Amino acid sequence: MQQRPELSIGDPAERIETPALILDLDVFEANLHAMAEFARMRGMRLRPHAKTHKCAEIAKRQMAVGAVGICCQKVGEAAALVEGGVGDVLVTNEVLAPERLARLVRLTDRANIGICLDSDLGLDRLNAAAQNAQRRIDTYVELEVGANRCGLVEISDAVALAEKIHGTAALRFAGLQAYQGAAQHLRMRAERKAAIDHAAARAAAFVAALNARGISVPVVTGAGTGTFPLEASSGVYNEIQPGSYVFMDRDYGDNQADPESPAFRHSLFVLASVMSRREDFAVIDAGLKAHSVDSGYPAISGRPDLVFDTPSDEHGIIRGPRQALPALEQRLRLVPGHCDPTVNLYDWIIAIRADKVAAIWPVDARGALN
Known part of the structure; x- marks a missing residue:
């Protein structure tokens, strides 16, 4: 450093x-409180993404105004945030390396830890590492919802993975990760809505299929700064993961505004x-x-x-x-x-x-x- x-x-x-x-602290704080108030008024859980700021102080400020926890993308990010005093971190990514999973498990002595999965290999390795965890690890199935990145494509495969997670002792099936990253910078609101309608329909199909097997889905999480009002109004998601809202950037400024979003x-x-x-x-x-x-x-x-x-x-x-x-x-x-x-x-x-x-x-x- x-x-x-x-x-x-x-x-x-x-x-x-x-x-x-540099950061304009007055504007930053206004952005911080505006998102927290949006989530509170809509009855949504707020779990902001720390890949935007990578800063434990900002993460703690987000949680102080109502966020249930923080997202990050890598085990190293999670470790840095926990070291900085953040007590609830979800790694919204797949991690397969056993040594990284072991490092993630060690964080459970100081924080609630979550992670996403989209493969049996990932589940097997996480479950093996989690035998040494201080607390159960929140485990989310990741579903491909349009971004063509990580996530299971077939609903049946996602349901099968959720059932396997549900049957483990060291892991807790926490819900569904359904993030449509490619939709965040579609310029027109109508384009973004079409993309999120598709994502929400996929997420709803997963929830219905799992409920039919007697397993509830506690959390359906996703959304970013470009689309969160759409996920919030979908009736499917109950948690949003916006990150850039605290700072904003020129690219987000080029998007057509959503009338449901704070300014x-x-x-x-x-x-x-x-x-x-x-x-x-x-x-x-x-x-x-x-x-x-x-x-x-x-x-x-x-x-x-x-x-x-x-x-x-x-x-x-x-x-x-x-x-x-x-x-x-x-x-x-x-x-x-x-x-x-x-x-x-x-x-x-x-x-x-x-x-x-x-x-x-x-x-x-x-x-x-x-």
């Missing part, structure tokens, strides 16, 4: 060295400085190593007249009308195209309130953890 920024709480934001990952705002930015200036463009100190461009280039907060262009490793080009181009040393806030992999480039999130440093939080689970 990089050395903690040489800042003190209360320092003016102008002391932050660039490029840096989340951008709270996360890459703070950059102008390091060189020409007559027709400016150069900033935030290039490919400062933010992810897998979902396109960042927007420039508060400056619709400027565009980010042609990044290299350490440089980004800012274009716009000549009279509007920023001056040397002027600072800009970039709205990342995709917040999750951008956060993963940083060791620290610097939270700002009223243009002063309010907090500095470690990105506990950053990197390609196994």
Whole structure:
């Protein structure tokens, strides 16, 4: 981990060295409470996804306002979050390596742990590892619901796997993982609704088939920031897993708004400085190593007249009308195209309130953890 920024709480934001990952704390808190209130009013369980922020402090704040627990994608992320004091973590992914499963099981002495399965091999290895668990592991069957990634395709196979989980002593059948990741950035609401209608129908068929065998499905979980109002109104899901809502990014901002969703705002930015200036463009100190461009280039907060262009490793080009181009040393806030992999480039999130440093939080689970 990089050395903690040489800042003190209360320092003016102008002391932050660039490029840096900064958080507007007022907007972040508004986003946090808006989602919690949405879930409460709809009677939904909220289990936010920590792959967005990888930060135990943020996870604990989400749970403090009502989240039942946190999602993550890897055992290493789960370990970092539990080490940071998070007491309920669901790994929304398949894990087959015995050594990783053993590491996951060791976390049960400090937290409630859940995991997803889509194979008999995964079940056999998890069950073997779970014999050493301090508490039963919540185990979810993952169903393929349209994203064409992980999950069982045949309902009958998913039901058979659930029955096997139900018959084990060390595992607890906790429900169904039915996440449609590919739907999150379908631009039009009607497109997203069609995708989630399909996912909900698949999930409902699984629940009905298992109920017919006398087994209840405690939780049907899924949903992301782009679709959660649709899962919440489906009558099938009872838990949602949005992650990016705490930060938002440029790509989510390009989606047609859902009238049922709270109006989340951008709270996360890459703070950059102008390091060189020409007559027709400016150069900033935030290039490919400062933010992810897998979902396109960042927007420039508060400056619709400027565009980010042609990044290299350490440089980004800012274009716009000549009279509007920023001056040397002027600072800009970039709205990342995709917040999750951008956060993963940083060791620290610097939270700002009223243009002063309010907090500095470690990105506990950053990197390609196994």
